Amino acid sequence: MQTTSAMPRLLAIVIPTLLGIHAGIATAAPVEPAEKPHATLNIDTSAPSKAVSPMLFGGFIEHFQDQIYGGLYEPGSTLADARGFRKDVIAAMKELKLSVVRWPGGCFVSGYHWKDGVGKVRKPVPDPVWGATDPNTFGTDEFVEWCRLVGCEPYICTNAGNGTPEEMKQWVEYCNATEGEYARQRIANGHEQPFKVKYWSIGNENYGPWEIGRKDADEWGPLVDQCAKLMHEADPDIKLVAAATKKEEWSLPLLAAAGKHLDYVALHEYWFGYQSKNMMPPYKDCIMRSEGPEKTIETMLGILDKAGCRGRVRIAFDEWNLRGWHHPGFPRKKALEAGDAEAVEFIAKREINKIHAQYTVADALFSASFFNSCLRHCDDVGMTNIAPIVNTRGPLFVHPNGVVKRTTFHTIAMYANLLESRVGKCAVEAGQFGGGKNPIAVIDAVVTVDESGKKWSIALVNRHPDQTADCTVKLGEHLLDGTFAATVLAGASPEAFNDVEHPGRVAPEQTKLTFTKGTATLPPHSLTIVRFTQP
Numbered sequence: 001m002q003t004t005s006a007m008p009r010l011l012a013i014v015i016p017t018l019l020g021i022h023a024g025i026a027t028a029a030p031v032e033p034a035e036k037p038h039a040t041l042n043i044d045t046s047a048p049s050k051a052v053s054p055m056l057f058g059g060f061i062e063h064f065q066d067q068i069y070g071g072l073y074e075p076g077s078t079l080a081d082a083r084g085f086r087k088d089v090i091a092a093m094k095e096l097k098l099s100v101v102r103w104p105g106g107c108f109v110s111g112y113h114w115k116d117g118v119g120k121v122r123k124p125v126p127d128p129v130w131g132a133t134d135p136n137t138f139g140t141d142e143f144v145e146w147c148r149l150v151g152c153e154p155y156i157c158t159n160a161g162n163g164t165p166e167e168m169k170q171w172v173e174y175c176n177a178t179e180g181e182y183a184r185q186r187i188a189n190g191h192e193q194p195f196k197v198k199y200w201s202i203g204n205e206n207y208g209p210w211e212i213g214r215k216d217a218d219e220w221g222p223l224v225d226q227c228a229k230l231m232h233e234a235d236p237d238i239k240l241v242a243a244a245t246k247k248e249e250w251s252l253p254l255l256a257a258a259g260k261h262l263d264y265v266a267l268h269e270y271w272f273g274y275q276s277k278n279m280m281p282p283y284k285d286c287i288m289r290s291e292g293p294e295k296t297i298e299t300m301l302g303i304l305d306k307a308g309c310r311g312r313v314r315i316a317f318d319e320w321n322l323r324g325w326h327h328p329g330f331p332r333k334k335a336l337e338a339g340d341a342e343a344v345e346f347i348a349k350r351e352i353n354k355i356h357a358q359y360t361v362a363d364a365l366f367s368a369s370f371f372n373s374c375l376r377h378c379d380d381v382g383m384t385n386i387a388p389i390v391n392t393r394g395p396l397f398v399h400p401n402g403v404v405k406r407t408t409f410h411t412i413a414m415y416a417n418l419l420e421s422r423v424g425k426c427a428v429e430a431g432q433f434g435g436g437k438n439p440i441a442v443i444d445a446v447v448t449v450d451e452s453g454k455k456w457s458i459a460l461v462n463r464h465p466d467q468t469a470d471c472t473v474k475l476g477e478h479l480l481d482g483t484f485a486a487t488v489l490a491g492a493s494p495e496a497f498n499d500v501e502h503p504g505r506v507a508p509e510q511t512k513l514t515f516t517k518g519t520a521t522l523p524p525h526s527l528t529i530v531r532f533t534q535p
């Protein structure tokens, strides 16, 4: 573990705790498969391919810890532009071809009032959710400007906690109207042209007892219906998402009451719940969660089918990550005095999110499988947003002197830059891994193809920690043969990670992959993207 000069005493407080946690985790027993890891990919070249949504590799950013202030926004930093946006963060986001970003929360939004965050005079307010004081210097105008600099779609999540439907409508007007009180306000704030914010969410996790203004399932649908009507009055062209879950008892009544207005239902999932107790499980424990995302998608599709909305309403996986954020003592539901002793202590504990050793090759490969699952269902999954995109548990760690690209950064960059725009039909037969009652496939694969049907790009994950895997690819009737350009992300060990002193320990390598009579060998604990043109 390393620290930066920005987190001096806090880490000194938490380090002993962390070491205790780390030492308390048993190392996973070595895996002894009965056979060499292998898989066969049968690609059906005559089947129609499916288009991938351009928003499949998006991000989420919340007013939490230093995701915004001291993350992407740091006025006064020599690394920031004149408006305070960190230029190195913007460059990294461009490298990810970031397509969409959800803001301002998360739980934070259920206590957030957008009017505090616009205009010349900004009012700092106590944040009742995370116990901090929000200076409100980063609000709607700054968020939209930042998205324009990055080149991504802004996606605003509204306050369905202690906010009102009228407040949501006015927010849409502020962003998108050409006339009226809120359009005039935006113009007075220096933005003559409407922001044209296309993606809006009604609420965040309003089913949860942790959320300010939690709702019952029978209240939620009618409320979403009311909010959607008002928001569409302000701008009929916006795309609407509503807070949902994979639980029928919440999502079926929502879809029955308001499904006609919705373009997406939101899903959130963190496959380790570390909100109150952090842990650092070994590679195998992490990798064994890799098939969870697909199960969640399939469950949600069952609900969309049952509601008769499938095909019209898609899934926005608008918060996801392997590890839940660590924030013991939070969320709260009441504003605290700045400096409240208990809050200060709890806020210090969030520094645990900064331990670089937590973000290993396991996170990179889990994320690859997350994307593979979404790609396999790309007609139904229209958006995903890693939570968060910057700091806390995100792919980019920002410190006062620069950034560190964590292992997941490279996964996202590879998927966003190296895959083709459509998903091809492919049956994967893979050996199993993990033993026990619930083994998983040792190789996970997804096949993409361009519009012409000739250029292919295949993402292959070898989940085995220490064995190479044989992967056979059959393209129509032919076994793939030849040597092709490939990019491989593996690192020296399954537990490898990047930090400030070693930012390039886990990084993609450009190489070649040779298929002989259809079969190529994949390195242990690796993600490979191989590209070729059909002969």
Ligand code: AHR
Binding pocket: 062, 105, 106, 107, 108, 204, 205, 268, 275, 319, 324, 325
């Ligand atoms: O742990 C962070 C929180 O996770 C987000 O604010 C919330 O939306 C989700 O429960």
